[in-house]
Amino acid sequence: xxxxxxxxxxxxxxxxxxxxxxxxxxxxxxxxxxxxxxxxxxxxxxxxxxxxxxxxxxxxxxxxxxxxxxxxxx
Numbered sequence: 368x369x370x371x372x373x374x375x376x377x378x379x380x381x382x383x384x385x386x387x388x389x390x391x392x393x394x395x396x397x398x399x400x401x402x403x404x405x406x407x408x409x410x411x412x413x414x415x416x417x418x419x420x421x422x423x424x425x426x427x428x429x430x431x432x433x434x435x436x437x438x439x440x441x
Contacts, residue, residue: 380435394421397421397422401415
């Protein structure tokens, strides 16, 4: 038997880990941004949809980074 593995080894992609962390921080910030956006002069509807848009973008970003979390080492 040889010491070399016959299957490729999955390695954690640090770019994806950082992307997940950044998206999570942005999602938490958007979660609490509604009063701040209203104080800056936006109406409730505009502020709500802006925060909802940021939440959607961060959810899509997290999904993308989770799908690319592991890369195969040859």
